Amino acid sequence: MESTADLRRGLRWGTYRKFLKTDCCEKPRSVDEQQHGGDTGGLIRYTEDVGASFMNRILTCVVTSPLGRPLHTFQSPSELLRVFHDAIKCHRSLYHDAGILHQDVSAGNIIILDGEDEEKPKGILIDLDSAIELANREEAESNIVGTRLFLAIGVINTDNHTYRHDLESFLYLFLWTIITNRSECLPKTSRLRRWRNGDWDELAMCKSLDMKQDDFERILEEFPLDFSPLKPLARDLRQILFPLRDGVLWTGTDDSPEGTARLYDEITQAFEEIIASLRGCQ
Numbered sequence: 001m002e003s004t005a006d007l008r009r010g011l012r013w014g015t016y017r018k019f020l021k022t023d024c025c026e027k028p029r030s031v032d033e034q035q036h037g038g039d040t041g042g043l044i045r046y047t048e049d050v051g052a053s054f055m056n057r058i059l060t061c062v063v064t065s066p067l068g069r070p071l072h073t074f075q076s077p078s079e080l081l082r083v084f085h086d087a088i089k090c091h092r093s094l095y096h097d098a099g100i101l102h103q104d105v106s107a108g109n110i111i112i113l114d115g116e117d118e119e120k121p122k123g124i125l126i127d128l129d130s131a132i133e134l135a136n137r138e139e140a141e142s143n144i145v146g147t148r149l150f151l152a153i154g155v156i157n158t159d160n161h162t163y164r165h166d167l168e169s170f171l172y173l174f175l176w177t178i179i180t181n182r183s184e185c186l187p188k189t190s191r192l193r194r195w196r197n198g199d200w201d202e203l204a205m206c207k208s209l210d211m212k213q214d215d216f217e218r219i220l221e222e223f224p225l226d227f228s229p230l231k232p233l234a235r236d237l238r239q240i241l242f243p244l245r246d247g248v249l250w251t252g253t254d255d256s257p258e259g260t261a262r263l264y265d266e267i268t269q270a271f272e273e274i275i276a277s278l279r280g281c282q
Contacts, residue, residue, distance in 0.1 A: 052143070068124065073112060099135060100128065105125070106147035149195050154251050171234075191219055216234075
């Protein structure tokens with residue numbers, strides 16, 4: 001419906017540039033110099049080339065069914081668990097059955113379905129704008145794809161995007177959804193606010209530290225009281241996704257069929273166990 005090229009029609013194209021971190025040491029030009037020749041680079045003098053070209057993205061609108069509610073409108077912790085469980089199953093089906101990797105697990109891309117039928121999914125994954133067909137993965141450009149808050153560490157480090165990175169994004173989204181607690185706005189003191197700032201290297205370092213056991217516990221301290229029973233699940237998900245190898249958190253991906261099935265199974269089973277536990281307490 002609309003493309004980046006159309007929106008930027010008439011503007012100069014080229015590579016991405018960012019402002020220099022250090023103060024420019026050039027002598028400021030006088031008004032006379034600015035008016036009568038000399039360097040006309042303007043702001044470019046205070047920037048540096050980052051070596052990445054603009055992508056011509058196309059905006060499209062797709063109307064689908066069934067109709068669902070936004071993720072932040074979940075009505076109870078139990079409903080939230082079912083939504084995430086079913087959305088992860090949806091991701092697995094996309095990956096295995098359709099050969100599609102979603103690549104943008106985020107707050108706006110999961111919806112809640114209403115209905116009394118326990119056999120039907122409670123949550124589904126939507127929006128395939130950033131998705132890629134596995135058959136074409138080698139031809140894809142190596143850009144960082146996804147929503148900043150929920151990006152996996154490997155994606156930030158420009159590793160090839162994998163199914164495991166999307167599952168890592170589910171963990172970040174799970175934490176964010178609970179801590180924001182239906183408001184879509186992080187508390188001013190939340191550690192997750194740091195995930196919105198800094199360059200990519202700083203973001204990767206920040207998330208790597210937060211996924212270590214002690215720092216992760218500080219994140220869990222932000223859970224509202226009603227969500228305290230979900231802390232064990234969050235711990236399990238962290239351990240499943242970030243096993244220790246030689247004393248270091250491993251953020252790699254086991255792409256073998258056995259490894260892929262095992263990771264999906266372990267994560268969905270962790271959700272199923274706590275769903276059953278909470279149901280037994282009701």
